[in-house]
Amino acid sequence: MNWSVLYQLEDWWANWLGAGLLLLAANRVISTVPKIAKWQSSLSQALPISDIIPLLSMGLIIGLVAAFALKIMDKDARGFLIGYPFVFLLAVAAYIIGAQETLSLYGFNYVIWALILGMAITNIFGHITWLQSALKAEMFIKTGLVLMGAEILFNRVMALGVYGLGVAWLVTPIVLYVMYWLGTRLLKIQSKSLVATIAATTSVCGVSAAIATGAATKARKEEVSFAISISLIFTILMMLGLPPLIRVMGLGEVVGGAWIGGTVDSTGAVVAAGAMLGKTATEVAALVKMLQNALIGLVSFGLAVIWVSRVERKPGESRPSPLEIWVRFPKFIIGFMLASALFSFILIPGLGDKAVNDIIKVTTVLRNWLFCIAFVSIGLDTNFAEMKRLAGDHRPVMLYILGQTFNLVLTLAAAWFFFSGHFFPPIR
Numbered sequence: 001m002n003w004s005v006l007y008q009l010e011d012w013w014a015n016w017l018g019a020g021l022l023l024l025a026a027n028r029v030i031s032t033v034p035k036i037a038k039w040q041s042s043l044s045q046a047l048p049i050s051d052i053i054p055l056l057s058m059g060l061i062i063g064l065v066a067a068f069a070l071k072i073m074d075k076d077a078r079g080f081l082i083g084y085p086f087v088f089l090l091a092v093a094a095y096i097i098g099a100q101e102t103l104s105l106y107g108f109n110y111v112i113w114a115l116i117l118g119m120a121i122t123n124i125f126g127h128i129t130w131l132q133s134a135l136k137a138e139m140f141i142k143t144g145l146v147l148m149g150a151e152i153l154f155n156r157v158m159a160l161g162v163y164g165l166g167v168a169w170l171v172t173p174i175v176l177y178v179m180y181w182l183g184t185r186l187l188k189i190q191s192k193s194l195v196a197t198i199a200a201t202t203s204v205c206g207v208s209a210a211i212a213t214g215a216a217t218k219a220r221k222e223e224v225s226f227a228i229s230i231s232l233i234f235t236i237l238m239m240l241g242l243p244p245l246i247r248v249m250g251l252g253e254v255v256g257g258a259w260i261g262g263t264v265d266s267t268g269a270v271v272a273a274g275a276m277l278g279k280t281a282t283e284v285a286a287l288v289k290m291l292q293n294a295l296i297g298l299v300s301f302g303l304a305v306i307w308v309s310r311v312e313r314k315p316g317e318s319r320p321s322p323l324e325i326w327v328r329f330p331k332f333i334i335g336f337m338l339a340s341a342l343f344s345f346i347l348i349p350g351l352g353d354k355a356v357n358d359i360i361k362v363t364t365v366l367r368n369w370l371f372c373i374a375f376v377s378i379g380l381d382t383n384f385a386e387m388k389r390l391a392g393d394h395r396p397v398m399l400y401i402l403g404q405t406f407n408l409v410l411t412l413a414a415a416w417f418f419f420s421g422h423f424f425p426p427i428r
Contacts, residue, residue: 010139011215011331013069018146018335025362026347033365034058036095038104046096058369059088066136076133083134087380090117091372107236107269110372111207115229118379128380137221137377141211142332144370145296147363148208149339152294153356155348160287163418167262168291171407171414175203176299179403187395192311193219196303197227198396202403205293206231206265207371212296215330216304217311225382230400231265238404239269243276251416254426257281258415261288263408284419294340297333304329 006012024030034055039045047055063084071077091110094117097103098110121128157164176199183195193214200213207228214224242264246256257274261284264270270289274282308320308328347356417423 007072008074009331010073011142013073014139014142014146014332015335017065017069017143018149018332018339021143021147021366022150022339022342022363025359025366030362030366033362033369035365035368036092036099036110038099038101039096040101043096046099047092055092059085059092062369062373063088066139069139070136079130079133080136081134083128083131086131087134087373087376090114090121090376090380091369093117094376095369095372105272107239107266107272109268110368111266111268111375112232112236114372114375115232115379115382118376119382120379122380122382131380135377135381137374137381138211138215140370140377141208141374142215142330144367144374145208145212146332146335146339147367147370148293149336150343150363151360151367152290152340152344153348154340154344156287157291157294160284160291163424164258164288164291166418167258167411167414168288169295171262171411172203172292172295172299175403175407175410176200178406179203179399182402183395183399187399189393189395189399191219191223193217193307194223194226194396195399197223198230198399199403200299200303201227201231201265202400202407204295204299205267205289206235207375208293209296209299212300212330212333213303215332216300216328217307218328221378221381225378226396228378230397234400234404235265235269238264239266239273243273246277252420253278253281254284255415255419257284258288258419259408259412261285262292262411262415263404264289267293297337300330300333 007016021030034051036046063081066084067077067081070080091114094114095110097113098108103109179199179202180192180195183189183199184192189195196217197210197214197219200209201207203209204213210224210227210231213219214221214227219227242260243256246259251259256277257280260273260277260281261270264273264285267286267289270285271282274285305325308325313320343356343360347359351359419426
């Protein structure tokens, strides 16, 4: 076996970096992380002067650690260090804009502004040569996904019991399959990786699923960017539209929260939409979405197997070996799943819920910063001509609309069946 892949591949480095950050946080070496506060009219509320040095120090450390990893991987570490400060400052700007209370209330968070700022600069000035080596979106977001694994706690995701599983784990694979069938058979979209990425983005959990499935199916970066962009647009519309619709339909907080959690793509938007209904709706919505997030690893593994054994396999070729499937499998998913297991079955029994919650508060802020840097990089690296071509085709957009409509109907049926109290005892 070639052990050098353990330090030469980006996926493995995402595991090492994520594991290192989790261990440092668990041992309280990292006990606080600079964050941008919500603000209304004064930027000093978002970033007090006293927080500037810690924030820049965090950015410097992230940059140096990433450069070290790139150096070991024989990538352009020097070029990365030249462009990274600009990328990080754009991430800070995106975070500040997204923390404005009114914008945040309507779902215009740091993810959207990171993409907008990056795309705007590329669209106005073209691809900036000295920035290209600093655009390591996948490394940052994969590391962030490893950290996200720590947030998937078994005792929390099982708080809704089989009810939550019925909404999250029963509906999701059905929607994924139906959307793939619609895209490849009915709409006849040529790129199966684009279809799979849009389907997973819709059925699982938005941006995170787009990155994970894009890696499993070898989707082009423009395809992943397109799936993310369309998901974010409709996430805002659904976040604002579902709560009043739920009130008009008289569904109640529990059924409404389950419906929101199973359909709105972004975790942050799920919480915001649930909060428009009430505390119970927020809790149910967040738990259902957490259950969906837990499927990232299984969906990525399943798609990797299907892609190697069926989609990319030519007629007459032998079945792929387990080694070929292993090579295709996104390795950072291992870190995601192990982080979940570590925090669920070792740290919670050993340290208790409160201590683990304090650790997760730190790692969540770190994850958000890594995601923000990644989304700025995606925006700066987006090929507008390719995005225009994908949007101009209309079929990928139609796939999302048809798939999300089916998702809304099926999830509503499941939420009503499991949570309405007509078939099962109501949750307490």
